[in-house]
Amino acid sequence: MSLFDAYSICEIGKDAAGVAGNIFAFGLFVSPIPTFRRIIRNGSTEMFSGLPYIYSLLNCLICLWYGSPLISPDNLLVTTVNSIGAAFQLVYITLFLMHAEKARKVRMVGLLLAVLGMFVIILVGSLQIDDTTMRRMFVGFLSCASLISMFASPLFIIKLVIRTKSVEFMPFYLSLSTFLMSASFFLYGFLSDDAFIYVPNGIGTVLGMIQLVLYFYYKSSSREVSTEPLIMSYE
Secondary structure, three states, rough: OOOOHHHHHHHHHHHHHHHHHHHHHHHHOOOOOHHHHHHHHHHOOOOOOOOEEEEHHHHHHHHHHHOOOOOOOOOOOHHHHHHHHHHHHHHHHHHHHOOHHHHHHHHHHHHHHHHHHHHOOOHHHHOOOHHHHHHHHHHHHHHHHHHHHHOOHHHHHHHHHHHHOOOOOOHHHHHHHHHHHHHHHHHHHHHOOOOOHHHHHHHHHHHHHHHHHHHHHHHHHHHHHHHHHOOOOOO
16 A cells, blocks of 8 residues: 555545544534523523533634634534534523523623633734744644643533432433544544644544443343332331
8 A cells, every 4th residue: 555545544544533533523513402492491590500601602703713714724523613613602601591481691791701702812912923823722722722632621520420320410412422432533643643622622522422321321221220129018
């Protein structure tokens, strides 16, 4: 096999992994829909928090900027997935604001403006860096840190599952989508030789795998408990 053939196979594998990552990410983006159906039906945000959508928007915007041609060429699939993600988060934030109480609405608007302001500062600040390599490193470190913190958020759920021995608060399809998306973009970043992509997604892959293992373990344990005969004693 010639060097050109090996390069061509690598490029095809990279594109395939990126497309797969976009598809699996869609599963993550639509996962809050049941929550917002309930919010719309009840006309209230109840005890739900809008912070995850604000933070997800910032993460998508930073990663979108990293994938843009001005920062890193040949990362179009990173731009597409985060563009779609940002659009979803904006829709969720808008719906949340429409049904939130006044105090929460004011707080959410303040946080949204802060996030947009922060992104503008990152965008303008990075464009002031003339050296393209340094510019890429600057935005890359920010996107990497943002992704790692996002992937680390399920640690609370993992701890809760172990403590309660119940998978009630860890939806299977959400965990599966997280694992598949992270694994796809880990492969995409690895084939691109882009540490800012494969490092955070490698961490996300491991955490997603842990969630799936815990899900099947505690799901099977709960089934065993439910199938045990009930022994009633009368005293």
